[in-house]
């Protein structure tokens with residue numbers, strides 16, 4: 186593990202070229218954690234995960250143990266795994282699905298045992314053709330190995346898993362939209378309440394929804410104990426986490442590092458990680474946790490990669506994706522492209538999100554392309570305020586799902602930090618960055 | 620008079636049987652129809668409607684929500700180029716322009732010979748290889764204009780078919796494990812076992 190001596194938890198196998206095969210998986214301890222779990226009671230397994238203080242890796246960072254404890258007892262309950270990864274610049278689940286699908290599956294089977302669910306689904310983003318094939322193969326192999334199906338490893342526990350392909354819609358990453366999609370409908374996020382799928386989820390039954398990386402941590406936690414996991418990291422952010430680093434760095438990639446013990450500076454500049462800004466240029470800004478997170482500047486480089494630490498500094502770790510922008514980047518263009526993404530992906534149920542995203546995109550487009558007016562800057566903030574009153578962080582929630590309030594942060598960040606740049610665009614009638 | 624050919628029809632029935640409720644198979648069945656024909660024909664939507672117990676309009680309404688499901692014909696190769704933030708920082712807009720020129724179609728267009736469709740994609744989650752390009756949802760990792768042209772030449776000449784099947788074929792691994800035991804039956808068995816233990 187770069188920088189600290191924490192073990193690799195979810196990427197341990199990735200250095201093998203055949204890391205995705207059942208043979209390599211079994212040779213490197215695969216299904217040992219499942220065998221161990223099956224000798225414990227379901228409650229004991231859940232207690233280990235709770236003791237691990239494993240925060241969900243899908244974006245919201247909700248403790249997995251607590252989510253599990255909320256599952257309403259019912260004869261029919263489900264586990265649904267979120268592998269829809271479509272958040273801009275997030276590419277860690279893609280890697281885990283393609284390179285170690287068996288590990289995810291082992292996590293799913295253990296979790297299903299702990300939760301005593303009757304059926305699990307792994308929802309994989311449709312655009313991951315290879316990932317879907319590898320996951321399907323892993324499921325087939327697990328059945329033939331006795332790790333899935335009836336009476337798993339003669340334990341009396343039975344489980345079926347279905348790999349479900351998405352079909353291209355970012356919004357299906359939202360857990361309630363994902364459930365709608367899995368039911369064969371359009372991916373419209375559900376109106377709350379009910380707030381928790383753990384009470385009313387798939388087909389109206391209690392359902393736990395967890396992210397792919399969250400699942401990938403489960404075998405290690407069961408094999409080594411929740412305490413060992415909780416001993417890594419710091420504060421509420423325990424264990425290791427994958428960070429997807431992209432943009433203007435010398436070595437973009439998805440890196441597993443120990444939480445809190447490593448800073449953004451380490452991630453971006455350490456020779457084993459990002460290895461610095463490309464061309465030795467200055468850092469303009471970076472996006473710390475996905476398209477919906479407020480941007481950080483060079484003054485934030487020494488912040489530790491911890492959920493609460495980054496939250497208190499005014500942004501979020503979110504989906505674990507860090508985008509580095511160097512001094513040649515046009516902040517207007519960057520904000521425009523992110524806004525256009527939200528405008529394209531809004532499901533259209535809520536007026537502020539549906540209309541607001543389009544207006545914002547058009548205003549930013551005209552500023553970038555020379556048609557901007559000075560009043561546009563106030564107009565941008567005004568529209569943002571209509572989507573999420575106050576435009577503060579964390580954003581006010583006004584819509585059915587968090588996508589709407591996710592639109593203002595990149596605009597407010599870009600405009601707040603680089604107002605002069607916006608004004609030059611307007612005065613010069615175009616983009617000074619060419 | 621059925622839409623799916625015999626082999627596809629068997630797979631369609633298996634897909635429906637995998638889910639507790641038939642409607643969940645709607646999107647997978649749409650993928651299956653695209654594997655057969657490259658796109659979703661009206662007859663396909665009618666048969667899928669029957670298989671999952673909804674109206675054809677509901678199938679169309681659902682399918683139209685998803686970017687990967689095409690209710691109009693597309694090329695044998697759908698080329699998707701991401702221009703989202705990470706790729707934008709690394710020349711994606713320029714590569715998309717180049718692709719449009721090379722293929723002679725605007726974004727969203729299909730070449731006259733029906734071989735290529737060009738799409739501008741949102742983030743494809745391969746951001747350490749920007750700009751990210753997929754052909755029929757296979758990552759091809761051609762990040763320069765030259766590499767892109769070579770890829771197009773190869774595909775046009777009928778190459779790389781092993782790695783990149785025609786549009787619509789998504790998952791080539793067939794499910795071979797997993798008896799279908801309805802969840803309520805498992806729950807019943809479990810309740811009986813619990814009673815037996817106690």
Ligand SMILES: Cc1cc2nc3c(=O)[nH]c(=O)nc-3n(C[C@H](O)[C@H](O)[C@H](O)COP(=O)(O)O)c2cc1C
Nearest residue numbers: 241242243245267269270271358359360395396399
């Ligand atoms: C618009 C939107 C998109 C999301 N996309 C994803 C995603 O691609 N993958 C994911 O795991 N969670 C995503 N989430 C978060 C999920 O709703 C949910 O919190 C998560 O899957 C729970 O898993 P975890 O507790 O293990 O993190 C998204 C949420 C929203 C609002």
Ligand code: SF4
Nearest residue numbers: 534535538584586589
């Ligand atoms: S906030 Fe936007 S994406 Fe979310 S439900 Fe409303 S319209 Fe749909």
